[in-house]
Structure formats: structure tokens, C-alpha cells
Amino acid sequence: MNYVVLLFCCMFLLFSNAQDDLKSAIGAGDFSLGIRSTTSFFDNTNSGLPGIGTGGDFRIRLSDRVNTDWFADYIMSTTNYLKRNDFHIGWSVMFYPFNYSNRGFKPYVLAGHCFDYSQFIDLKNFNHSDDRWSSAIQGGLGTHYYFTDRFDMIFQAQYMMHLGTHLESEVVNSEIQFTTEKGALSEGHLLLTLGFNYKIGKLWEQD
Amino acid sequence: MGARLILLFICISTFLKAQDVSNGERKGLIKATGSLYKSNMLNGSISHFYLGGNAEYFFSHKYSFRGDIYLLIGEKNNAGYSMKNTSMLSAGFNRNFSKGKWCPTIGFYTGVTNLHMVSLLQTFAPDFNHPTVQLIPHIGISAGVQYYFYTYFHFFAEARYVHQLNPFQPTLLDEISYTGGLGFQIPLLK
Numbered sequence: 001m002n003y004v005v006l007l008f009c010c011m012f013l014l015f016s017n018a019q020d021d022l023k024s025a026i027g028a029g030d031f032s033l034g035i036r037s038t039t040s041f042f043d044n045t046n047s048g049l050p051g052i053g054t055g056g057d058f059r060i061r062l063s064d065r066v067n068t069d070w071f072a073d074y075i076m077s078t079t080n081y082l083k084r085n086d087f088h089i090g091w092s093v094m095f096y097p098f099n100y101s102n103r104g105f106k107p108y109v110l111a112g113h114c115f116d117y118s119q120f121i122d123l124k125n126f127n128h129s130d131d132r133w134s135s136a137i138q139g140g141l142g143t144h145y146y147f148t149d150r151f152d153m154i155f156q157a158q159y160m161m162h163l164g165t166h167l168e169s170e171v172v173n174s175e176i177q178f179t180t181e182k183g184a185l186s187e188g189h190l191l192l193t194l195g196f197n198y199k200i201g202k203l204w205e206q207d
Numbered sequence: 208m209g210a211r212l213i214l215l216f217i218c219i220s221t222f223l224k225a226q227d228v229s230n231g232e233r234k235g236l237i238k239a240t241g242s243l244y245k246s247n248m249l250n251g252s253i254s255h256f257y258l259g260g261n262a263e264y265f266f267s268h269k270y271s272f273r274g275d276i277y278l279l280i281g282e283k284n285n286a287g288y289s290m291k292n293t294s295m296l297s298a299g300f301n302r303n304f305s306k307g308k309w310c311p312t313i314g315f316y317t318g319v320t321n322l323h324m325v326s327l328l329q330t331f332a333p334d335f336n337h338p339t340v341q342l343i344p345h346i347g348i349s350a351g352v353q354y355y356f357y358t359y360f361h362f363f364a365e366a367r368y369v370h371q372l373n374p375f376q377p378t379l380l381d382e383i384s385y386t387g388g389l390g391f392q393i394p395l396l397k
Contacts, residue, residue, distance in 0.1 A: 036317070049377050049379070052370065055317075074319070075344065076374065077372065078374060147269075147270060148270065150266070151266070151270050198300075
């Protein structure tokens with residue numbers, strides 16, 4: 001958590017002071033491509049370090065108020081007993097309630113869906129593992145910071161809830177056991193994302 | 208193939224009227240470097256030596272996109288394990304504070320490390336059975352400075368901080384690496 005906050009502060013300070021590059025607002029049809037890193041905090045994971053993730057995304061903007069984000073992330077975390085790999089591929093709709101121009105901060109709310117692959121691996125025996133596919137829904141808050149009319153940074157927090165079966169781990173006599181649990185919305189995690197996107201062009205012209 | 212590439216570079220360099228990089232103009236610049244990186248891990252007296260390279264495109268005077276690749280070619284440690292053949296691939300954006308021929312730079316990047324860790328678990332628990340090759344995500348920041356002394360060449364020095372998790376136990380494999388050398392650039396804008 002501290003690393004993410006520190007990194008965000010550093011990035012904001014270092015990339016700021018670029019207002020002179022801002023030009024006219026951009027809008028519907030914008031296509032941008034970017035990189036991102038996501039830190040994952042699980043509800044029910046044994047004590048360990050927050051997961052670190054890497055990924056990419058592209059955005060297609062539908063209107064001044066609505067944007068869409070299409071992403072893929074790979075997140076890894078370790079505890080004293082297991083290594084956890086999570087792969088997310090999905091989409092979110094971003095809604096801008098306040099600020100329609102691309103200047104400085106531009107907060108948004110987001111909601112979306114993703115497909116999720118999770119893999120648990122026993123650190124004492126890598127042949128002992130379990131995995132599952134499921135889907136999830138996510139929602140949260142975030143903000144852009146526009147350095148130029150084409151280049152922006154985002155920082156967002158979202159909560160992701162799994163809809164299908166999910167894996168759980170339990171330590172019994174110093175041995176870890178994996179079980180598959182059913183129940184929609186019974187597992188979730190907090191995701192903090194830092195990302196940078198560059199607008200490549202327009203897919204269609206705004207009227 | 209190699210000769211054709213060299214010919215292509217010469218043609219591009221010859222026919223383009225170069226922007227004046229000595230005046231701090233960076234937009235449209237493509238640059239590439241290759242060098243040796245020495246790194247120190249933060250939790251342990253471990254040094255690594257990477258062969259690394261990067262390519263960077265300046266989409267404005269202040270900002271650029273950069274891709275990096277590194278291969279670990281040597282190490283010096285007392286930790287009882289080896290990470291030889293480890294490689295890293297990353298991508299990120301840089302903020303450039305150009306002033307004349309000088310260009311201090313900071314950046315953010317993310318990517319994956321193809322980690323080859325040998326003998327770690329033999330040290331801590333000899334009976335463990337596990338594959339030693341793991342693909343792990345990493346994030347990091349970088350800071351450096353370039354000096355553009357000629358239209359097509361520059362000197363550079365930089366340091367990079369990599370933050371990544373150990374896939375075998377809940378510890379970090381963070382390291383700071385630093386390097387310097389000669390870089391090549393092609394100004395594409397007239």
C-alpha cells in the first residue's frame with residue numbers, strides 16, 4: 001500500500017507542470033493505448049505481501065461524459081504458504097460526472113466486468129496447485145491527470161467481486177489445502193491501479 | 208540483412224533535415240542505447256550485472272515512450288542462490304526536462320521478469336520440489352540525464368529501481384541498477 005501511494009505521489013510530482021501543452025478538449029471516438037500496474041489486496045488471503053501486477057489497456061471514448069476501458073492484467077502475490085497468480089481480462093465504463101474538458105484532474109466513477117483466472121500454488125510443492133476460471137464485476141472511483149491533450153495518468157481504486165466459484169486456502173498442520181467454494185459475490189479484492197495512456201487517434205469524428 | 212538496416216539508417220540520417228537537439232528540441236526523436244547495468248538488491252549483499260538496451264520515442268518535447276530489455280549476465284552474492292539467465296522486459300513513459308543539450312529524465316515503467324532462481328530452496332529447505340523459472344510482474348521508476356553532444360549521439364547516465372515480489376516466499380526482490388554510456392538517436396522531425 002505504501003509503495004503504491006509513494007509511487008503515485010512521485011509520478012504526480014515528476015510528470016506535472018505540463019499545463020502549457022494542453023490544447024482543445026478531445027471527445028467521442030478517441031482511441032488511446034497504455035500501460036498500467038495494479039496492486040491487489042485480497043479479503044481472505046493469509047498474511048503476505050500485496051500482489052503486484054503488470055498489464056495494458058486501451059480506451060475508446062464514446063462521448064464527452066462516457067469512456068470505455070479494455071484491460072488485461074497479470075497479478076502475482078505470495079504468502080508464507082502459497083503463490084497466487086491472477087489474470088484479469090475485461091472492460092469498464094468510465095463516467096465523468098464533473099469535468100468534461102481534458103485539463104488537469106478529471107475524476108470518474110467506473111463499473112464493469114472481467115473474466116478471471118486464478119491459480120494457487122503450494123510453495124512447499126509446486127506440483128500441488130489448483131486453479132479456476134470465473135467472471136467478476138468491478139466498480140470504483142478514479143481520476144485522470146492530463147499532462148497534455150494526448151497523454152494522461154490515471155489512479156483508480158476499485159472493488160472486484162467474483163461471480164462464480166472461487167478458490168480458498170487453509171493451513172492445516174503446516175500444510176496448505178485448497179478448496180473450491182461456490183457462492184456469488186463471496187470473494188472480493190481491492191485493486192489500486194496506476195496507469196499511463198497515450199491517445200493514438202480517433203476512430204470516428206465527433207459531430 | 209544487417210547491411211540493409213545500416214543502409215536504411217544512413218539514408219534516413221542523410222535525407223532528413225535534423226532538428227536541433229542542442230536547443231532542447233526533442234519531439235519526434237527516436238533514440239536507442241545499449242549498456243551494462245550494475246545492480247544492488249536492497250535486502251542482501253547481492254550484486255547483479257545486466258546487459259540491457261532500450262528504445263525510446265519522444266512524442267512531445269517533454270514526454271516519451273520507452274521499451275527496455277535486460278539479460279542478467281553475472282552476479283556476486285553470498286545468499287546461497289543464483290539468478291543467472293534472468294531477463295526483464297518492460298515498457299513505460301518518461302518525463303524529460305530538456306534544457307539545451309542537457310536532458311534530465313524521470314520515468315515510470317512496468318513489465319515482467321523471467322526469473323531463473325537456482326538453489327534458493329536447497330538453502331532453506333532441501334526437500335522442496337519446484338520449478339525454478341517463474342514469470343513475475345514488476346514495476347519501477349527511473350531517473351537519469353542525457354547530454355546531446357551531436358545530432359546523432361548522446362551520453363547518458365541513469366539509475367533504475369525495480370520493485371518485484373519473490374515468487375517463493377513473501378519477500379521482495381527489489382533492486383537498484385545504474386549505468387552510463389553512449390547512445391544513438393535519429394531526429395525524425397524537420
